[in-house]
Amino acid sequence: xxxxxxxxxxxxxxxxxxxxxxxYGQIAxxxxxxxxxxxxxxxxxxxxxxxxxxWHRVINARGQIVFAEGSAACQRQRDRLQRxxxxxxxxxxxxxxxxxxxxxxxxxxxx
DNA sequence: GTTGTGACTACCA
DNA sequence: ATGGTAGCCACAA
Numbered sequence: 101x102x103x104x105x106x107x108x109x110x111x112x113x114x115x116x117x118x119x120x121x122x123x124y125g126q127i128a129x130x131x132x133x134x135x136x137x138x139x140x141x142x143x144x145x146x147x148x149x150x151x152x153x154x155w156h157r158v159i160n161a162r163g164q165i166v167f168a169e170g171s172a173a174c175q176r177q178r179d180r181l182q183r184x185x186x187x188x189x190x191x192x193x194x195x196x197x198x199x200x201x202x203x204x205x206x207x208x209x210x211x
Numbered sequence: 212g213t214t215g216t217g218a219c220t221a222c223c224a
Numbered sequence: 225a226t227g228g229t230a231g232c233c234a235c236a237a
Contacts, residue, residue, distance in 0.1 A: 102234065102235095105234095123219090123220095124218075124219055124220090125219070125220065128219090133233095135219095135220090135231095135232060135233070136219090136232085136233065136234090137219040137220065137232080137233090138217070138218090138219045138220085138232060138233060138234080139219090139232095139233060139234060140218085140219080141217075141218035141219060142217070142218075142219095142233090142234070142235080143218095144218060145217085145218055155218085158218080159218090160218080160219065160220085161219070161220060161221085162220090165218090166218045166219085167218070173218080177218095
């Protein structure tokens with residue numbers, strides 16, 4: 101099951117439009133697994149460094165990059181976002197303009 | 212079986 | 225706005 105869930109998570113993350121962002125909880129809900137926000141993070145963490153998945157478009161519910169402001173990971177994510185036109189101040193992102201209102205889950209197994 | 216640990220959240224003081 | 229706290233869930237010791 102968790103294997104399946106990972107697949108769906110990847111799918112949803114891949115579905116985030118360029119220049120938009122979504123939160124961990126949002127992704128979890130879109131997958132049909134509300135409450136699995138934490139697991140979304142865990143899953144993204146396991147991604148290989150050369151993965152093509154737009155993991156940088158995933159942020160926390162407060163609208164910020166989860167990494168500490170100075171960290172390399174944070175800078176990497178911020179660069180990728182800004183390159184897509186997303187405005188990032190420190191770790192903060194302007195959700196009003198960039199947050200993605202995702203719709204249904206493409207690959208929801210059950211249902 | 213229990214315990215500790217996160218790329219998380221929602222609440223409450 | 226800010227910090228602490230208590231749920232949350234899979235996973236590894």
